[in-house]
Amino acid sequence: MRIRTLITVGTVIWVAFGTAVGGSLYITFRDVDEALRKNEVARDIAQGVFELTVLTGDYLLYYEERAQTQWKRKHESLGRLLAEPGFRGVEEEPLITVLRAHHVEIGRIFGEVVANRQTVQAQEGPTDFLLELQQRLMAQLLIKSQTMETGAIGLGSKSIAEVRDAERQAGWLVIVLGASVVIVMAGTWIVVATRVVRPIGKLQRGIQILGGGDLDYRIGPLGKDEIGEVARSFDEMAEQLSTTTVSRNELAKEVTERERAEEALRGANAELEAFSYSVSHDLRAPLRAMDGFSQVLLEDYADNLDAEGRDHLGRVRGASQHMAQLIEDLLELSRVTRAELRHGKSNLSELAQAISAEFRKAEPDRQVTFDIAPGVIAEGDERLLRIVLENLLGNAWKFTSKHPQGKIEFGATTHDGKPAYYVRDDGAGFDMAYADKLFKPFQRLHKTGEFPGTGIGLATAARIIQRHGGRIWAESAVEQGTTVYFSLGTKLVTKGEAV
Amino acid sequence: MKKDGPILLVEDNPDDVTLTLRSLKKANIANDVVVMRDGAEALDYLFGTGAYEGRGVAKPAVILLDIKLPKINGLEVLARVRRDERTRRLPVVILTSSDEENDLARSYELGVNSYVRKPVEFEEFSKAVTQLGLYWLLLNESPPDAR
Numbered sequence: 001m002r003i004r005t006l007i008t009v010g011t012v013i014w015v016a017f018g019t020a021v022g023g024s025l026y027i028t029f030r031d032v033d034e035a036l037r038k039n040e041v042a043r044d045i046a047q048g049v050f051e052l053t054v055l056t057g058d059y060l061l062y063y064e065e066r067a068q069t070q071w072k073r074k075h076e077s078l079g080r081l082l083a084e085p086g087f088r089g090v091e092e093e094p095l096i097t098v099l100r101a102h103h104v105e106i107g108r109i110f111g112e113v114v115a116n117r118q119t120v121q122a123q124e125g126p127t128d129f130l131l132e133l134q135q136r137l138m139a140q141l142l143i144k145s146q147t148m149e150t151g152a153i154g155l156g157s158k159s160i161a162e163v164r165d166a167e168r169q170a171g172w173l174v175i176v177l178g179a180s181v182v183i184v185m186a187g188t189w190i191v192v193a194t195r196v197v198r199p200i201g202k203l204q205r206g207i208q209i210l211g212g213g214d215l216d217y218r219i220g221p222l223g224k225d226e227i228g229e230v231a232r233s234f235d236e237m238a239e240q241l242s243t244t245t246v247s248r249n250e251l252a253k254e255v256t257e258r259e260r261a262e263e264a265l266r267g268a269n270a271e272l273e274a275f276s277y278s279v280s281h282d283l284r285a286p287l288r289a290m291d292g293f294s295q296v297l298l299e300d301y302a303d304n305l306d307a308e309g310r311d312h313l314g315r316v317r318g319a320s321q322h323m324a325q326l327i328e329d330l331l332e333l334s335r336v337t338r339a340e341l342r343h344g345k346s347n348l349s350e351l352a353q354a355i356s357a358e359f360r361k362a363e364p365d366r367q368v369t370f371d372i373a374p375g376v377i378a379e380g381d382e383r384l385l386r387i388v389l390e391n392l393l394g395n396a397w398k399f400t401s402k403h404p405q406g407k408i409e410f411g412a413t414t415h416d417g418k419p420a421y422y423v424r425d426d427g428a429g430f431d432m433a434y435a436d437k438l439f440k441p442f443q444r445l446h447k448t449g450e451f452p453g454t455g456i457g458l459a460t461a462a463r464i465i466q467r468h469g470g471r472i473w474a475e476s477a478v479e480q481g482t483t484v485y486f487s488l489g490t491k492l493v494t495k496g497e498a499v
Numbered sequence: 500m501k502k503d504g505p506i507l508l509v510e511d512n513p514d515d516v517t518l519t520l521r522s523l524k525k526a527n528i529a530n531d532v533v534v535m536r537d538g539a540e541a542l543d544y545l546f547g548t549g550a551y552e553g554r555g556v557a558k559p560a561v562i563l564l565d566i567k568l569p570k571i572n573g574l575e576v577l578a579r580v581r582r583d584e585r586t587r588r589l590p591v592v593i594l595t596s597s598d599e600e601n602d603l604a605r606s607y608e609l610g611v612n613s614y615v616r617k618p619v620e621f622e623e624f625s626k627a628v629t630q631l632g633l634y635w636l637l638l639n640e641s642p643p644d645a646r
Binding site: 276277282284285286287288289291292293294295296317320321324 | 512514515517518521567596597599617618619620621622624
């Protein structure tokens with residue numbers, strides 16, 4: 001049964017019980033009260049009878065008018081008392097009836113005595129007969145008075161007995177009721193203890209165990225009532241907590257792993273910086289020696305060398321210069337990967353203009369037209385975006401070098417609804433079949449003899465675009481020019497993976 | 500006016516030494532060239548200590564200083580030169596392979612007069628050395644007490 005129902009039932013029981021207790025107590029004490037009242041009346045009656053007897057004696061003494069009046073008055077009030085309803089008990093009623101009869105009788109006798117007295121007083125002749133009558137009447141009166149007294153006393157003791165009975169009854173009732181109250185209270189306490197207190201104790205223990213850290217503890221079913229529901233909810237909560245803690249622990253583990261990975265990455269980056277530093281110094285010096293001494297040979301021993309010899313030395317020089325360029329490009333790629341991205345707005349059009357001007361200055365004889373769209377603004381790291389444009393425009397410049405005239409364009413467009421930028425040339429182009437190699441380092445689609453290069457420029461540009469969260473791709477056909485597109489994402493990738 | 504002091508070349512790489520000397524000769528720079536192979540030696544020479552005890556403080560017309568040197572590196576040498584009153588004003592040109600930002604910044608912080616990257620290509624290198632020599636020895640005015 002649900003606790004609420006129990007409480008309702010319990011309340012009903014207690015109310016009923018209380019009503020019963022109250023009711024019976026009320027009835028009982030009303031009975032006692034009644035008995036006491038009747039007893040009072042009985043006492044009054046006895047008192048009245050007694051006083052009447054005294055007055056009878058008074059009157060009979062001197063036959064005074066005053067005594068007579070008093071007797072009559074007392075008789076009247078006694079009559080009123082006797083008329084009192086309420087003596088309805090099985091034992092009392094006959095007594096009262098008898099008393100009433102006596103009362104009437106004594107009144108009649110007294111009347112006769114008074115009348116006789118008057119007759120005696122009025123009589124002038126012999127009054128012996130009347131005096132004898134008087135004596136007889138007096139005797140009757142006295143006897144009747146006594147009888148009445150006895151009767152009144154009897155009534156009195158009867159009503160006292162009744163009072164005692166009533167009181168005893170009341171006493172027993174109180175004991176019984178007291179015992180019942182104790183029993184009902186005990187019953188209530190037992191119910192509360194078993195249905196409420198103990199389950200709550202279990203709940204409390206469960207909460208403590210759970211709070212102490214044992215997330216696998218379950219209380220189990222605790223009945224179908226409200227407390228049982230609490231226990232169920234508790235178990236559900238413990239289940240949730242358990243899973244959440246498990247996932248939280250896993251998350252914590254992931255975080256530590258992530259932190260360790262970051263630490264490792266920082267270490268790797270630091271190593272890379274040291275490596276680059278080393279490369280700066282140590283790789284370039286031998287190259288300089290190679291190039292230098294080849295040149296010295298060419299200068300000092302020109303006479304001892306034939307064309308082939310000079311050619312060989314030329315190749316040595318070429319190789320070391322190529323390697324120097326590779327080192328430069330690799331260092332740049334590494335720097336680009338490691339650099340801290342600086343967010344900002346760049347005017348790509350201005351950058352393109354500046355870069356194209358530099359190319360023109362370096363090779364003023366080339367016939368190339370630049371079509372640079374104005375006002376192209378992009379968000380990203382300006383230095384790195386410059387490197388992208390240097391690479392793309394540099395490629396465009398390089399691959400149009402075999403044609404007498406070239407056209408290089410730069411502008412903005414949209415791709416998939418998002419902004420994109422492009423560099424287009426009408427130069428050598430490449431076979432789209434090899435397009436997937438385009439942005440990989442060291443992969444070249446032209447022979448070095450055709451066009452110089454290290455194969456790292458586009459890889460560097462691609463790395464920069466990748467760090468900007470964007471995409472880079474190209475479209476081309478052999479001898480029909482190339483367009484390289486790139487987009488920039490909205491989220492910039494922070495210090496990234498090693499080169 | 501041509502300076503008479505020697506050129507102090509502080510360089511540990513023998514190849515670079517040879518190529519530098521050759522370039523200087525080709526530029527018709529007649530000054531003596533004193534070559535020190537490590538930072539410690541260079542400082543001994545400059546301050547007249549160690550192996551150069553007793554020869555007094557040297558006053559080269561210009562110091563061509565590499566950064567990567569054994570024992571004491573170029574930046575430390577530069578720092579010591581700038582710290583001492585007697586050598587504070589000597590022209591120092593750092594001539595190095597490094598184009599690392601840190602080296603560049605640090606050098607200027609320490610008060611270098613010039614920072615030149617050694618090109619890998621010999622012709623460029625030669626040109627650079629020639630220009631350096633002509634500038635520092637002919638064009639540039641030395642500090643007063645160096646003459």
